[in-house]
Amino acid sequence: MQEHYLYDVAAIDVEDLRALMEHYGEDVWKYAYFLTGDPHLADDIAQETFIRAYRSFHTFRRESSVKSWLLKITRNTAFTAQRRAFLRKAVLLDSRSPDGSPSVSAGHRTAPSAEETVIAYETEAELWQVIMELPRKFRDPLILRFHYQFSMEEIAEILNISVGTVKSRIHRAKQKAANILKGRKIYD
Structure with missing residues (x-):
């Protein structure tokens, strides 16, 4: 368009x-x-x-x-x-x-079905699950950056925060997601 x-x-x-x-x-x-x-x-x-x-x-x-x-x-x-x-x-x-x-x-809410449980632990589904578990203030900039490929400035405008805050939240979101994934791999 x-x-x-x-x-x-x-x-x-x-x-x-x-x-x-x-x-x-x-x-x-x-x-x-x-x-x-x-x-x-x-x-x-x-x-x-x-x-x-x-x-x-x-x-x-x-x-x-x-x-x-x-x-x-x-x-x-x-x-x-x-x-x-x-x-x-x-x-x-x-x-x-x-x-x-x-x-x-x-x-x-009922417990997830066996099928939902299996799907949730597939690599991509597990990553999205972890992302969705992040607090909104970390999840939103991460999704806007890596899924929608917005610039830091555009994300700052959409979320009404500074560019520095966007960068910080994306960095912290990646750290939090990595820690969650590492924790799940230990128990698998």
């Missing part, structure tokens, strides 16, 4: 939006999935991201790429969705059953 023409327009039409969705839809969905770990929520976040981009294209400052702007919207949308989900769970867990005892109606 030739995104340079988007730098000269104040608003986009439906055809431009369709082109954005075709070109960046997969990246937006994958990033939403990395942030949430839930494919259904990633679908909703990706949809909401493009709706927000369409409605607020006039706010696109053209100082960054369209892709980094869309991923920043994706990140903000995912955080909003997760905050709402947390609040809903807090309300559900705080509710009481008729006899006054705590009512826990939220779904409990």
Whole structure:
């Protein structure tokens, strides 16, 4: 997609939006999935991201790429969705059953199946699992750098942190991931 023409327009039409969705839809969905770990929520976040981009294209400052702007919207949308989900769970867990005892109606996660366990320990799957276990402040810059291949400056803009902080967090993320992987190899 030739995104340079988007730098000269104040608003986009439906055809431009369709082109954005075709070109960046997969990246937006994958990033939403990395942030949430839930494919259904990633679908909703990706949809909401493009709706927000369409409605607020006039706010696109053209100082960054369209892709980094869309991923920043994706990140903000995912955080909003997760905050709402947390609040809903807090309300559900705080509710009481008729006899006054705590009512826990939220779904409990079951143990992984044998198939899921085997898949989780394959090399690539294990690496992604370790990355997803990292705290968000380390995971996000790592994914943006090595999966999406953003520059340090673009990552800093997306995450609203300094370039030095991006470099530090990527370095620490790699250290943490390596330590986790080493620990798992000892027990295998």
